[in-house]
Amino acid sequence: MKAGMKLHIKNGHLIDPANGIDGKNDLYIADGKVLAVGAVSAEFAAGFTADQTIDASGLIVSPGFVDLSARLREPGYEYKATLESEMQAAMQGGVTSLICPPDTDPVLDEPGLVEMLKHRAKTLNQANVHPLGALTVGLKGQALTEMAELTEAGCIGFAQAEEPIEDTNVLLRAMQYAKTFNYTVWLRPQDAHIGRGGIAASGPLASRLGLSGVPVMSETIALHTIFELMRATGARVHLCRMSSAAGLELVRIAKKEGLPVTCDVGAHHIHLTDADIGFFDSNARVTPPFRSQRDRDAIRLGLLDGTIDALCSDHTPVDDDEKLLPFGEASPGATGLELLLSLALKWADDYAATQDTGAVRPLARALARITSDAARVAGLDAGTLSVGAAADVCLFDPEARWTVEASALASQGKHTPFLGYNLAGQVRATIVAGHVAFQRS
Secondary structure (H helix, E strand, O other): OOOOOEEEEEOOEEEEHHHOEEEEOOEEEEOOEEEEEOOOOHHHHHHOOOOEEEEOOOOEEEEOEEEOOEOOOOOOOOOOOOHHHHHHHHHHOOEEEEEEOOOOOOOOOOHHHHHHHHHHHHHOOOOEEEEOEEOEHHHOOOOEOOHHHHHHHOOOOEEOOOOOOOOHHHHHHHHHHHHHOOOEEEEOOOOOOOOOOOOEEOOHHHHHHOOOEEOHHHHHHHHHHHHHHHHHHOOEEEEOOOOOHHHHHHHHHHHHHOOOEEEEEEHHHHOOOHHHHOOOOHHHOOOOOOOOHHHHHHHHHHHHHOOOOEEEOOEOOOOHHHHOOOOOOOOOOEOOOOOHHHHHHHHHHHHHHHOOOOOOOHHHHHHHHOOHHHHHHHOOOOOOOOOOOEOOEEEEEEEEEEEOOHHHOOOOOOOOOOOOOEEEEEEEEEEEOOEEEEEOO
């Protein structure tokens, strides 16, 4: 679609949580931006000639999804996935903005690497890619990176990915620096020693299977430290992929105290527990590990009451050579970009089945967690269909069902604990900046 093209999406059910819109509305797009929503004047209608009209009858029209954790595997891990394959997966999943962690090879600790990744992504003309810069050089937890230069190169925050900082003084200095320049520090709460190298959640199941454990206190001890450092520095922190009831309770308390903290959870963690490891299914080897049903239920509730700000795919494509191994030796990770919508809808459906939903539209709440709420966490001007906003749009059929099979996935990573599941929610079209980047025939 050439620049400046006009697009009219008609007869769709438009849900835009940021603006409280949830009903039948047309959408008008021009020059890559939202021009008008809903009823328009006769003068406007007469003057607007669409180059392309999409009939969205029976479909939900929503902002394109914002994914807070998607590993694209470039640079350095092209044998696991390529930018081309993963951007296509994003388009098939309705994800128009994605944040990628810095644990590439080489690590995203140099402005040139960030600029190269942004340039590569831009040439594909698909999803908007927003890298996180490394908090420390080489993610080694020692010397701080040049955060100002990395921000100029396009980083939206700073993270350690899966590498905890052992020296608390280093984390203190990093947070002091981040506060000075108003940067967000993205941390996965995990103690540097307790549970390090663990494979499954500590508990009866891990003991029975003979797997080394990761106790909940690995998460809670790290949280206590992070919150103390936040009190001392005033730095803004986003907690990546919470996994436990106890951890969420600490987040709840910190938010009530007024600390500038947000958190997300991986989409697979709202459905699965450690029991889903089954007979050592390496597809269920993820980081953090699946925990007890009590933890899973607390996560589902936290997503509902707003303790958890956003839902992410935690997209981590792994190749066969690293996944088809004994459970303890397999690389952790699962593909998720194309499952984010369906898993969010499944959560909404499960919630609707157990609650009186008179006051709350579970579908709108689920979409908020992967659009406007996620954009707010990342500080992005995205996840909304406000007039004047970038026309990043997803059209999907909430009733259409599909079976999760390797052949159905565009991602080069074909491993997910949901293989064989029959899920609702299929993306029919994805529009990025007014350009129809994907349309299912």
